[in-house]
Structures are given as C-alpha cells and as structure tokens.
Amino acid sequence: MDKNDEHKRKVKKFWQIKLTLAIGFIGSSCLLLFVVKGLFQTSKEHSVPQTILNMKAEIKPILKSLGSSEGSLVERKKDIKKMEDISKKYNLEFSHHWSSTLFYVMLLEQTLSSQNDLSENELKELIKNIDISLWNSFKSSLLEKYFARCLKRDFERDLERHFEPYFEKYFERDLDQYLFRYLKHDFEQYLNQYLELDFAQYFKRDFVKQLIQTKWWLFLAEQGESPKIKREDLKQISQSIIEEINKALELEMSQKYGLDLTIYQDFLTTEKKQVKLIQFSMLAILSITVLMLSLLFLIRQRNQGVTWSMTGMYLFPEECISELEARYERLKSDEDNSAWEIRLIMLWEILILLKSIYIQVAIEDLFLPSKNKRD
Amino acid sequence: MANRKKKPIKLSSIDEDLLTVLLGRELYGLEMLDYINPDRPGLPLTYGSIYPALNRLEKKGLIESRWGDESKGSSGARRKYYKVTGLGASCLSDVQNYRLILAQRPSFG
Numbered sequence: 001m002d003k004n005d006e007h008k009r010k011v012k013k014f015w016q017i018k019l020t021l022a023i024g025f026i027g028s029s030c031l032l033l034f035v036v037k038g039l040f041q042t043s044k045e046h047s048v049p050q051t052i053l054n055m056k057a058e059i060k061p062i063l064k065s066l067g068s069s070e071g072s073l074v075e076r077k078k079d080i081k082k083m084e085d086i087s088k089k090y091n092l093e094f095s096h097h098w099s100s101t102l103f104y105v106m107l108l109e110q111t112l113s114s115q116n117d118l119s120e121n122e123l124k125e126l127i128k129n130i131d132i133s134l135w136n137s138f139k140s141s142l143l144e145k146y147f148a149r150c151l152k153r154d155f156e157r158d159l160e161r162h163f164e165p166y167f168e169k170y171f172e173r174d175l176d177q178y179l180f181r182y183l184k185h186d187f188e189q190y191l192n193q194y195l196e197l198d199f200a201q202y203f204k205r206d207f208v209k210q211l212i213q214t215k216w217w218l219f220l221a222e223q224g225e226s227p228k229i230k231r232e233d234l235k236q237i238s239q240s241i242i243e244e245i246n247k248a249l250e251l252e253m254s255q256k257y258g259l260d261l262t263i264y265q266d267f268l269t270t271e272k273k274q275v276k277l278i279q280f281s282m283l284a285i286l287s288i289t290v291l292m293l294s295l296l297f298l299i300r301q302r303n304q305g306v307t308w309s310m311t312g313m314y315l316f317p318e319e320c321i322s323e324l325e326a327r328y329e330r331l332k333s334d335e336d337n338s339a340w341e342i343r344l345i346m347l348w349e350i351l352i353l354l355k356s357i358y359i360q361v362a363i364e365d366l367f368l369p370s371k372n373k374r375d
Numbered sequence: 376m377a378n379r380k381k382k383p384i385k386l387s388s389i390d391e392d393l394l395t396v397l398l399g400r401e402l403y404g405l406e407m408l409d410y411i412n413p414d415r416p417g418l419p420l421t422y423g424s425i426y427p428a429l430n431r432l433e434k435k436g437l438i439e440s441r442w443g444d445e446s447k448g449s450s451g452a453r454r455k456y457y458k459v460t461g462l463g464a465s466c467l468s469d470v471q472n473y474r475l476i477l478a479q480r481p482s483f484g
Contacts, residue, residue, distance in 0.1 A: 309452070319455035323404040323422045326454075330405070352423030360427045368434040 011310050014301070021298045028290035035284040042276050052253075055090045059083065059249065066102065067242040076106050083245075092256075094248040102241045320353055384435060384466050389420070389428045394459055394467040397438060401458040404429070429457060437463030 062079050080102060087095040312321050327349060331342045386394070396402065396410045404422045412419040432438045443454035459467070 313452065318452045319404070320422070320426065321452035322454045325452065326405050327422065349421055349423060352421050353426065354423075356423045356426050361430050364427060364431055365434075368431060370434070 007310065008314070011314065015311065018298070018301055021294045021301070024290060024294040025298065028287045028294060032284065032287040032291060035280050035287055039277065039280045039284065042273060042280060051090065055086065055092075059086050062086070063242060063246060063249075066245075067239065092249070092252055094245060094252045102238060102245070106238055316353060316357065320357070324349065324353070384437070386466060386470055387428070389425065390432055390437075391467065391470060393425060393428055393432060394437060394463055397457055397459045398464060398467065399459075401456050403443065403454045403456050407457075432463065433457075436460060437466055 062083050066076060066079050066083070084095050087093065309321055309325055312324065316324070324346070328342070328346060331337050331345060337345070392411050393407065396407050402410070404425065407425060408420055408422065411425075429438070429440075433440060437460060438457050439460050440455045440457050443456050
C-alpha cells in the first residue's frame with residue numbers, strides 16, 4: 001500500500017510540474033506574440049516633431065472657440081488673428097482665404113444684429129481691409145459686362161458721361177460708391193445670374209463666389225440697406241467655414257507630414273516612440289527568457305522515470321493497464337506496423353476504453369448488483 | 376413453500392461469445408480476443424468492447440476472476456484471469472438448447 005501511495009504521489013507531482021511548465025510556456029508564447037505585434041505597430045507609426053504637436057495644441061482650442069457662438073466680434077477677430085499667426089509661424093497655409101471669409105461672415109452677422117461691438121470708424125477700417133484683389137477682380141468682370149452692353153448702345157456717350165471723370169479722380173476710392181449708385185441693378189442681376197440666392201448650397205461649391213456674395217451683403221449693410229439674409233443662416237455659414245478650416249488643416253498635415261489628424265488622436269514624438277520601442281524590447285527579452293526556461297525544464301522532465309503506463313494507473317483499472325501494455329508489446333513485435341500506426345491503434349484502444357469505463361460501465365453499474373467477491 | 380421463480384438472465388451476443396470462449400478455460404482479456412476475433416463477422420472487438428461485458432457477467436455471477444502475476448511492463452500492473460461459473464455454464468446451455476429447439480421447430484400453417 002505504501003509503495004502504491006508513493007507511486008501515485010510521484011506521478012501526481014510529475015504531472016503537476018509538467019502542467020505548470022506547459023502553462024508558463026503557453027503564457028510566455030502569447031506574451032511574445034503580443035510584444036512582437038506591439039513592436040511592429042510602433043515601428044510603423046509616424047513619429048512627428050514636437051513642434052507639430054505644439055501646433056496642434058495651439059490651434060485646436062482656437063478653432064473650438066471660433067466654432068462656438070459665444071464671444072464678441074472683437075474677441076473672435078483676435079482668435080482669427082491668432083490662427084493666422086500660428087499658420088504663419090508653422091509655415092502652413094490652411095488659414096489662407098478662410099480667416100478673412102470667416103471674419104466677413106462674423107462681421108456681417110454682427111452688423112445685422114442690434115448689438116455692435118465696433119465703433120463706426122473701426123467698422124470702416126475693417127471694411128477697408130477686405131481682400132481687395134478678389135473684390136477688384138469681381139468689379140472688373142462686372143465692368144467688362146457693362147462695357148460689352150454699352151458697345152451695343154452708345155459706348156462713347158456712356159463712357160464719357162459715367163466713367164471717365166471718376167476713373168481719373170476717384171478710381172479706387174469712389175468706384176465702389178459709383179457701382180452702388182449706378183450699377184446696383186446690374187450688380188444684383190449679375191449676382192442673381194451667377195450666384196444663386198440659396199447660398200447655403202452654393203457655399204460649398206465655390207468659395208470665391210461666396211466671398212463676393214458676403215462682401216456684397218456687407219457692403220449693402222454698410223450703406224444702410226438690409227440684405228435679405230437671416231442671422232441663423234450666417235451662423236450656419238460660420239460653422240461651415242470652421243469645418244472647412246479644420247479640413248484644410250487636416251489635408252495640409254496629411255500632405256506635408258503624412259498625418260491624418262482625424263485618425264491619430266495621440267501622436268508619438270520621436271522620443272516617445274523610442275521609449276515605447278525600448279519597453280517592448282525589454283518585454284520581448286523577458287518573454288523569450290521565460291519561454292526558453294520553461295522549454296528547458298520540460299525537456300529535462302522527460303527522464304524523471306514516470307512513464308505513460310504509470311500515468312495511466314490514474315485513469316484506468318489495473319487490469320486495463322496490463323491489457324494495454326500487452327497489446328502494445330504485441331504491436332511492437334509485429335514488424336509490419338510502423339511507429340505511427342502503433343500510436344494510432346493504441347490511441348484508438350485508449351479512447352474506446354475510456355468510453356467503456358466512464359460511460360458504459362458507469363451506467364450499467366447503476367442496474368447491476370455489487371460484486372460478491374472482493375479482490 | 377412455493378419455489379422461488381428463477382429470475383431470467385439476459386445475455387447479449389458478446390456475452391454469449393465470451394461465455395462460450397471461457398467454457399472450460401481460464402483466460403485474460405487479450406487471449407479472449409485471440410479466440411473471438413478470427414473469422415468473426417463484423418468489426419473485430421477490442422479490449423474496450425469486451426470490458427463492459429466482462430464487468431456485467433462478473434456482477435451477475437456468470438463468470439469469476441482472479442489476479443494473475445505482475446506483468447512485465449514498467450507499471451507492474453497485474454493481469455486478471457476469468458473463467459465461467461456454474462451459473463454461467465447453465466445459462467449458456469439454456470440459450471444453446473433454445474436455439475436447437477428453434478431450429479427444429481416445424482413451420483406453422
């Protein structure tokens with residue numbers, strides 16, 4: 001009995017150690033896979049200079065502030081200025097055109113409202129700083145149309161009567177006034193033909209034309225007229241502009257640095273990437289060490305003197321072990337059977353025996369009397 | 376005192392084969408298969424197939440077993456030898472007689 005108990009203890013300890021080593025082997029393999037995946041992903045990630053991360057940190061709050069409808073026109077103008085300064089500082093162009101348009105819309109919105117933070121002089125000063133080149137290009141195209149029409153009637157008479165005195169003396173300064181006084185009808189017709197009144201749809205298609213539209217409304221408002229637009233619609237426009245600025249920034253970052261601001265929330269600087277790589281490398285070394293050690297101990301366990309038959313004593317009755325051993329010896333002595341064939345046959349025999357003992361016999365014993373003889 | 380009616384003992388085909396093989400012999404599992412499997416119609420039996428039958432027959436008292444010497448294997452497991460009891464022999468002869476009667480029974484109609 002003591003020999004049997006010692007035998008069982010030896011087998012039990014053998015398999016416990018083997019199971020522990022196997023779990024360690026599998027665990028360290030999984031850890032190694034995870035580490036390799038992390039290393040691969042980290043090395044593929046873009047590392048960006050710290051300056052770009054600084055830029056992102058500076059610009060995002062400003063865009064968020066502009067996107068909200070709070071704040072006076074002066075504060076919002078300051079934000080626009082800051083955005084332009086950041087754009088210049090980091091040699092970016094995303095704010096080009098957009099910041100002035102945004103300001104025009106905000107200015108128009110403010111002008112139409114009952115409250116106006118700016119004095120008359122400040123307002124005039126701001127209107128003066130409107131993008132002159134675009135305004136002039138529109139005026140010149142309008143004038144071309146007017147001239148073309150005049151050619152059909154009496155070009156010389158119209159030119160002498162309307163344009164020449166003003167061209168020489170008041171060219172730029174009063175031309176706007178002149179346009180307003182004499183060509184307002186033509187101007188509006190021109191706008192109606194080329195700039196549909198449904199500006200919300202039109203806005204996304206042609207920025208330049210929308211800019212002109214907005215300036216015209218601003219001009220009308222400055223002259224004391226009320227353009228037929230709603231304040232809510234202007235708010236929509238300013239929101240659209242903020243979105244366009246964000247898109248322009250993302251596109252520029254993507255083109256310049258290969259970064260997609262919509263996907264990458266946390267960029268890695270070069271230093272952070274190095275730190276991450278070092279951490280993953282250390283984990284990789286640790287997991288490989290555990291893997292090699294567990295493999296080494298598993299191999300050493302092979303010569304512990306615990307055989308499959310000894311292990312089988314736990315699963316099968318004694319007589320079954322002796323029968324299996326005898327069957328194995330017979331198969332080995334038969335030269336026709338290869339090693340793999342013998343293994344397959346033995347595996348099949350063991351499976352049938354397991355099913356017989358643990359299922360069939362267990363069920364039948366419920367209906368059979370107990371054994372009369374004791375071993 | 377009325378005679379106690381003998382409880383009928385059911386025998387499957389494998390049970391019959393085993394009782395037939397063990398009649399007048401004392402064999403262990405692999406030896407029984409050496410007698411049963413040659414020329415047997417259907418799939419050859421394995422020890423796992425006859426183990427439940429041996430267990431069943433032993434518990435019904437139709438066969439009895441004894442432990443043999445230690446085997447030559449590394450585990451030192453002993454072999455179990457089986458032989459038929461008187462009850463087993465009587466059951467087997469009842470079944471064989473019935474088959475003879477069945478074969479000799481005239482056809483009806």
